[in-house]
Amino acid sequence: MSQVFPGEVFAQTTDFDAGIRQLLPNYDQMLAAVARCVPANSRRILELGCGTGELSHKILDRCPAAEVIALDYSPRMIEFARTKINQAGYQRWSGIEADFGEWANNPEKFDVGTEFDACVSSLAIHHLSDEMKAKLFQRIGKSLKSGGCFWNADPILPESPVLAEIYKAVGEEWTKNQGTTIQEVRSRLASNSDSVDYATSYGYSSQDQLATLDAQLQMLMEAGFNTVAVPWKCYGLAVFGGIV
Ligand SMILES: C[S@@+](CC[C@H](N)C(=O)[O-])C[C@H]1O[C@@H](n2cnc3c(N)ncnc32)[C@H](O)[C@@H]1O
Numbered sequence: 001m002s003q004v005f006p007g008e009v010f011a012q013t014t015d016f017d018a019g020i021r022q023l024l025p026n027y028d029q030m031l032a033a034v035a036r037c038v039p040a041n042s043r044r045i046l047e048l049g050c051g052t053g054e055l056s057h058k059i060l061d062r063c064p065a066a067e068v069i070a071l072d073y074s075p076r077m078i079e080f081a082r083t084k085i086n087q088a089g090y091q092r093w094s095g096i097e098a099d100f101g102e103w104a105n106n107p108e109k110f111d112v113g114t115e116f117d118a119c120v121s122s123l124a125i126h127h128l129s130d131e132m133k134a135k136l137f138q139r140i141g142k143s144l145k146s147g148g149c150f151w152n153a154d155p156i157l158p159e160s161p162v163l164a165e166i167y168k169a170v171g172e173e174w175t176k177n178q179g180t181t182i183q184e185v186r187s188r189l190a191s192n193s194d195s196v197d198y199a200t201s202y203g204y205s206s207q208d209q210l211a212t213l214d215a216q217l218q219m220l221m222e223a224g225f226n227t228v229a230v231p232w233k234c235y236g237l238a239v240f241g242g243i244v
Helices: 011-025 027-036 054-062 075-087 098-104 130-142 161-177 184-188 212-223
Strands: 044-048 066-070 093-097 116-122 144-155 227-234 235-242
Touching: 011 027, 011 075, 011 161, 011 184, 027 054, 027 116, 027 227, 027 235, 044 054, 044 130, 054 066, 054 075, 054 098, 054 116, 066 075, 075 093, 075 130, 098 130, 098 144, 130 144, 130 212, 144 184, 212 235
Parallel strands: 044 066, 044 116, 066 093, 116 144
Antiparallel strands: 144 235, 227 235
16 A cells, blocks of 8 residues: 655645645645746756656746756655656656655755756645744755745645634635535545555654744744745735745
8 A cells, every 4th residue: 555645635646736736725826826936047956846747847838948857755656646747748847756845854855956047846845843844944945046036835724713714714715615515535545545554753854844934934943044025825825935
């Protein structure tokens, strides 16, 4: 029985692209905001937790001279992304099967280098503990060129219980408006499947470990980012990051 890691979400990788769009309000708009904040003339870009390669694809489209190095600890996700990116005709993408928590702690073990123009991530870093998020932001800051940027799209810890209820309701309304039900989408989740071995934690990641937006902006400032910003926010999802 195959093991499915935190962040893979669905039991079958082939369900991810359609399923995540049914689950999350404005997924494409959110990834487009990350890509839009990366300078189009970037040459070296690091992506953390690439999944099926949807953000990679948008970044490769936006940055015609960029080489994208994408990390993901799931061999299934890396393989799926590789096939998609190859079929789209890009030869500027390398997928590396690796845990980005391990990269934060022991960068010397990795052959990814530094001096990146940009680092991007979507829906992945919230699987780390807050301590590891802070360490990862430090590592990202050190791996960027001066003037380089980091943009992360992630769910945030709601600002209050009332807002948590609102964000939850908005998510359910979104799913219903996609012509399906929360129950139907949930039936495809790895956590509800008998056909896979669902790992509640793997490597440095566990199930959702949300932090407030404010706490994460503070971590970025402590990691030496000169500009810290939130270019996009939609209820409980935010694109945030900064420039070193
Ligand atoms: C929800 S998916 C998002 C994928 C993609 N970025 C997107 O937005 O569609 C999260 C991805 O992060 C990966 N992931 C989670 N924790 C990780 C870690 N510690 N190291 C590497 N990959 C990780 C999972 O394998 C999964 O592919």
